Amino acid sequence: MxxxxxxxxxxxxxxxxxxxxxxxxxxxxxxxxxxxxxxxxxxxxxxxxxxxxxxxxxxxxxxxxxxxxxxxxxxxxxxxxxxxxxxxxxxxxxxxxxxxxxxxxxxxxxxxxxxxVSNLDDVCIDANARVATVGTGCTFAKLNSALAHYDLHVPGGECPDVCIGGYVQGGGYGFTSVTFGMNCDNVIDMRVMLADGRIVVASKTLNADLWWAMRGGTGGNFGVLLTVRYRLRLLGDVFGWALIWPLQTDHDFENATGALMALQSGYMLDKLRQALNIQVSLCWQPGIGLETIHAARPFLMVRGLYVGTQADGEKAIQPLCELPGAITQWTRMDSFNDLNVRLLDYPFSMPWFGAEQATMPCEDKASRYVTRALDEREWRGLLDYFVSSPNPYSYFYMEFYGGAINSPAEYDNAFVHRRAAFNAVLDVLWFNEGEREPCERFLNGWIEYMAPMWNGEIYQNYPRLGQSDYGACYWGEAQGSLDRVKRKYDPQAAFTFAQQVCPPLSSPHGPVIPGPSWLPQAIEQPIDYGQSAVNR
CATH class of the missing domain: 3.30.43.10 (Uridine Diphospho-n-acetylenolpyruvylglucosamine Reductase, domain 2)
Known part of the structure; x- marks a missing residue:
C-alpha cells in the first residue's frame, strides 16, 4: 500500500x-x-x-x-x-x-x-485468574457486558456512560459495594503516566504510595491513569427488590418516618448483612405500578440487591415488607446487569421526567456523610423538607454503608469514609435558567438542614464547586499524606484544578498525618520506573 x-x-x-x-x-x-x-x-x-x-x-x-x-x-x-x-x-x-x-x-x-482518553477503553479478562485489565476510558456499560459473559463482577457505577478512570480514583460506590467493597478496594495495580510522559506501575509492592493515593485521592492530581487491573468476583443471578411508601397524607408521613426508623435500627452499620445492599430514595413518580395514573407525586422508595438466593433475600427484607404502608413494587431474581438498570429505572426512571422529555437537564448536587443515629423528628423533618422542592425533579438518596465498605482500616487507602452509616445526597435539576435559582436555594437549604447530622465528610466522587475546606471533607486526616505523594509524583504541579490535592489548611507544613504504617517510608523512596518507563 x-x-x-x-x-x-x-x-x-x-x-x-x-x-x-x-x-x-x-x-x-x-x-x-x-x-x-x-x-x-x-x-x-x-x-x-x-x-x-x-x-x-x-x-x-x-x-x-x-x-x-x-x-x-x-x-x-x-x-x-x-x-x-x-x-x-x-x-x-x-x-x-x-x-x-x-x-x-x-x-x-x-x-x-x-x-x-475515552478511546483508551480496552477490556482484557483472564477468567481463570479472575483478573480484568481495563482502559481508563472504558464505560461501565462495556465493562459489565464483558464481565457478564464469564459470570464475573467488580463493583461499579449505576450510570452506564461513566468511565472507570475518574470513578475508581474517587472510591467508586455501586449496588454491590457492601458485599464486595468500593471499586477502588478491588484494584490490584494501576498504570499511570506522569507529567513528564514516563509511565509507572502503582501496586502494593511497586510505588505503593501512589497506589494508596490514587484509590480515593481523585483524578487529575498525580498523573494520567492508563489502565487498572481489577480482582474479580464470581457473581451469578442476584435478588433485587423495590418497596415504596406514598407521601400524601399525614398518615403517609407517619408510615414513612416509621420505615426510616426501622431501617436505621435493623439495617444500618453492624445490623446490615454483607450480602444486602440498600439505597433509600425520595423521588417524584407518576404511579406505583406500570401505568402512569397521576401527575408526579413524592414517594419514599427503598430498593436494593441481595447477593444470594431469592429465599434468603426475601427473608432479609421481610421485616421491611411488613411495615405499615409498605407496598412491594417488585422482586426479581436476575443478572446484576439487568437489576443494576431496573433498580433505578423501573417501573419509572428516578427521577422521572416523562417520556416526551428529550433535553438533558442541568444538575447540581451535594453529598453529606452521616455516622450517628437520627431521631424521629430529624427523619420527619427530612421528609417535610424534601416535599417543598420547587419542582418535581429533585432526587434525594441515601447509599447505605457497612459490610465490606466499612471493614478496611480507615486509612487503608485514600478513600477514608469507613465509619459512615450512609452517604446522603440531594440532586436538583432544572431545564431553564429561570428555574436554577430556586433549585440552588433548595439545595443550599438542604445542606443547612443536614448540618447537625453531618460528620464533616463528603464523597469525593460528588464534588461541588465552592465547597470550603474541600480537602478535609474529601480526605480527612489523609490530606497531608496525599499532598506529600502529589509533590513526589507531580513536583512541578503540572496537574492543577480548582479542588486539587493541597496541604491541609490547619497544618500546611505539618507532619504526615494518619495512613498505613508503611506509607511514610514509601513516600521517602524514589519513584520506581521499572521496565515500563518511557523516556521522552
Whole structure:
C-alpha cells in the first residue's frame, strides 16, 4: 500500500487544509505549525474551535458546565497522551484530562488543552485468574457486558456512560459495594503516566504510595491513569427488590418516618448483612405500578440487591415488607446487569421526567456523610423538607454503608469514609435558567438542614464547586499524606484544578498525618520506573 494514501495521512491532510482556513487568532497560544507537528505524531486526532465537531465534542454530561477549550486531543494510544502533555507544557497552556466527562463539579474540562482518553477503553479478562485489565476510558456499560459473559463482577457505577478512570480514583460506590467493597478496594495495580510522559506501575509492592493515593485521592492530581487491573468476583443471578411508601397524607408521613426508623435500627452499620445492599430514595413518580395514573407525586422508595438466593433475600427484607404502608413494587431474581438498570429505572426512571422529555437537564448536587443515629423528628423533618422542592425533579438518596465498605482500616487507602452509616445526597435539576435559582436555594437549604447530622465528610466522587475546606471533607486526616505523594509524583504541579490535592489548611507544613504504617517510608523512596518507563 502506498503510505501517502493511508487513512492517517489522508485524515491529517484534510485536517491541515481545514486548519489553514481558520482564523489566525486561534493559533495565538499554540502556533499552527506546532499543531501540525503534533497531529503528525498522533495516532488520535486534534479538534479545534471552528472544526465542525468542536461544539459537540467540548460538551460535558452536565450542560450547566459550558467550557470552551483551545483544543481537544483525542488519544488513541498511551503515547498520544505523552504528546498532548508535551504540547501543553511546551506552550505553557493549562490542560485537563477527560475520560467520561461526568464530574459533578465540571472538572472534566476547562480552558487550554483538553486531553480526552475515552478511546483508551480496552477490556482484557483472564477468567481463570479472575483478573480484568481495563482502559481508563472504558464505560461501565462495556465493562459489565464483558464481565457478564464469564459470570464475573467488580463493583461499579449505576450510570452506564461513566468511565472507570475518574470513578475508581474517587472510591467508586455501586449496588454491590457492601458485599464486595468500593471499586477502588478491588484494584490490584494501576498504570499511570506522569507529567513528564514516563509511565509507572502503582501496586502494593511497586510505588505503593501512589497506589494508596490514587484509590480515593481523585483524578487529575498525580498523573494520567492508563489502565487498572481489577480482582474479580464470581457473581451469578442476584435478588433485587423495590418497596415504596406514598407521601400524601399525614398518615403517609407517619408510615414513612416509621420505615426510616426501622431501617436505621435493623439495617444500618453492624445490623446490615454483607450480602444486602440498600439505597433509600425520595423521588417524584407518576404511579406505583406500570401505568402512569397521576401527575408526579413524592414517594419514599427503598430498593436494593441481595447477593444470594431469592429465599434468603426475601427473608432479609421481610421485616421491611411488613411495615405499615409498605407496598412491594417488585422482586426479581436476575443478572446484576439487568437489576443494576431496573433498580433505578423501573417501573419509572428516578427521577422521572416523562417520556416526551428529550433535553438533558442541568444538575447540581451535594453529598453529606452521616455516622450517628437520627431521631424521629430529624427523619420527619427530612421528609417535610424534601416535599417543598420547587419542582418535581429533585432526587434525594441515601447509599447505605457497612459490610465490606466499612471493614478496611480507615486509612487503608485514600478513600477514608469507613465509619459512615450512609452517604446522603440531594440532586436538583432544572431545564431553564429561570428555574436554577430556586433549585440552588433548595439545595443550599438542604445542606443547612443536614448540618447537625453531618460528620464533616463528603464523597469525593460528588464534588461541588465552592465547597470550603474541600480537602478535609474529601480526605480527612489523609490530606497531608496525599499532598506529600502529589509533590513526589507531580513536583512541578503540572496537574492543577480548582479542588486539587493541597496541604491541609490547619497544618500546611505539618507532619504526615494518619495512613498505613508503611506509607511514610514509601513516600521517602524514589519513584520506581521499572521496565515500563518511557523516556521522552
Amino acid at each position: 502506498l503510505l501517502q494514501f493511508s487513512h492517517k495521512r489522508l485524515r491529517d491532510r484534510a485536517l491541515f487544509e481545514r486548519w489553514d482556513q481558520l482564523d489566525s487568532r486561534l493559533f495565538d497560544r499554540i502556533p499552527r505549525e506546532r499543531l501540525h507537528e503534533a497531529q503528525a505524531q498522533l495516532l488520535g486526532h486534534i479538534v479545534l474551535p471552528g472544526d465542525p465537531e468542536y461544539d459537540e465534542d467540548r460538551k460535558l454530561f452536565n450542560p450547566v458546565f459550558d467550557s470552551y477549550p483551545d483544543l481537544i486531543v483525542y488519544c488513541a494510544v498511551d503515547g498520544d497522551i505523552a504528546i498532548a502533555l508535551r504540547l501543553a507544557q511546551d506552550s505553557t497552556v493549562p490542560f485537563t484530562v477527560r475520560s467520561g466527562g461526568h464530574c459533578t463539579a465540571g472538572f472534566s474540562a476547562g480552558r487550554g488543552l483538553l486531553i480526552d
